Amino acid sequence: MAKGLQVAIDGPASAGKSTVAKLVAKKFNYVYCDTGAMYRTVTLAALNKGIDVADHEAVAALAKEITISFKPGEEEQRVFLDGREVTRDIRLPKVAENVSAVAAIPAVRTEMTNQQRQIAAAGGIVMDGRDIGTTVLPDAPVKIFMVATAHERARRRYVENKAKGIDTVSLEELQKAIELRDKKDSTRKVSPLTQAPDAVRLDTTNLTIDEVVDEISKIIKKTADELA
Ligand code: DC
Numbered sequence: 001m002a003k004g005l006q007v008a009i010d011g012p013a014s015a016g017k018s019t020v021a022k023l024v025a026k027k028f029n030y031v032y033c034d035t036g037a038m039y040r041t042v043t044l045a046a047l048n049k050g051i052d053v054a055d056h057e058a059v060a061a062l063a064k065e066i067t068i069s070f071k072p073g074e075e076e077q078r079v080f081l082d083g084r085e086v087t088r089d090i091r092l093p094k095v096a097e098n099v100s101a102v103a104a105i106p107a108v109r110t111e112m113t114n115q116q117r118q119i120a121a122a123g124g125i126v127m128d129g130r131d132i133g134t135t136v137l138p139d140a141p142v143k144i145f146m147v148a149t150a151h152e153r154a155r156r157r158y159v160e161n162k163a164k165g166i167d168t169v170s171l172e173e174l175q176k177a178i179e180l181r182d183k184k185d186s187t188r189k190v191s192p193l194t195q196a197p198d199a200v201r202l203d204t205t206n207l208t209i210d211e212v213v214d215e216i217s218k219i220i221k222k223t224a225d226e227l228a
Pocket of ligand 1: 014036037039129130185
């Protein structure tokens with residue numbers, strides 16, 4: 001059987017990347033890797049240790065020291081920090097508030113990028129994040145850039161948080177937080193959120209999850225055929 005492809009899915013917060021990436025991975029029997037969860041885990045580790053996220057050296061040293069691992073779960077991918085499950089903790093507001101600062105530290109990005117390349121090396125991977133198609137896997141044969149309006153993304157995250165029983169702020173506040181994070185992620189110096197020139201742009205505002213999964217599946221099949 002042919003080796004699986006590397007599929008890079010990038011885009012702003014709550015564009016539906018992880019939901020779709022997970023389903024696409026399942027469909028093709030590929031591994032799924034949520035790179036945002038990796039930056040969140042570094043952030044959580046720093047907060048747990050009382051390390052100031054403005055202390056770049058300390059956070060970068062911590063990023064090298066800790067072990068981040070994944071296990072497929074029923075509903076979602078389970079995330080572990082040094083063997084302890086942190087799947088829920090990395091979604092806490094205190095992590096969301098600090099993760100952009102952590103993700104902007106160049107040495108943290110270098111470390112995460114190296115780990116992500118190792119995870120993706122064997123192919124058969126769907127990796128989602130902000131810089132996968134541009135920096136982590138610039139040679140990935142399938143690159144998708146998923147977008148949706150900030151209003152729609154806030155609405156989705158609101159519904160998702162409620163369903164998971166996570167205490168959430170109002171829809172308006174969520175939208176503001178998403179817009180702020182977009183701005184921080186797109187204007188940072190290292191690996192800002194930008195669309196790779198060879199990525200396919202998918203606006204998911206008015207699409208169902210199944211429609212997005214179908215669209216990406218078609219692109220993967222077509223690319224696999226071309227490469228075969
Ligand atoms: O996708 P998410 O909301 O879980 O991502 C959390 C943060 O990590 C977000 O502020 C952007 C950052 N991130 C990044 O800089 N590069 C990635 N490849 C993935 C996420």
